[in-house]
Amino acid sequence: MAAGGAGPRAAARGSRSADPGRADLGTGPEAEHEVHEALxxxxxxxxxxxxSHRLGTAREADLIVVLRDGAVAESGGHAELIAAGGRYAGLFRRQAAGYAR
Structure with missing residues (x-):
């Protein structure tokens, strides 16, 4: 795993070892956008x-699997999981609220 600013540079180069949930760690919004576009x-x-622990990264997946205590708690697409109102929806709303401040 790349530390600090190394993650965005590795992700932008297309490194297979870049962790997409941490690739934007320590970057500004423009750099974060570039990293996600590169990914x-x-x-x-x-x-x-x-x-990823960043649910903005997860929302683009065809299938999202939420684990809790080592077991699958729920799975589906982003819209489906939001509509279900379960753990994913609650966590997504909590993260999104942090960006709205």
């Missing part, structure tokens, strides 16, 4: 398994 281009047409 989208890198993943296009490929199967990928991003693991």
């Amino acid at each position: 989208r281009r890198h993943r296009r047409g490929r199967t990928s398994l991003p693991i």
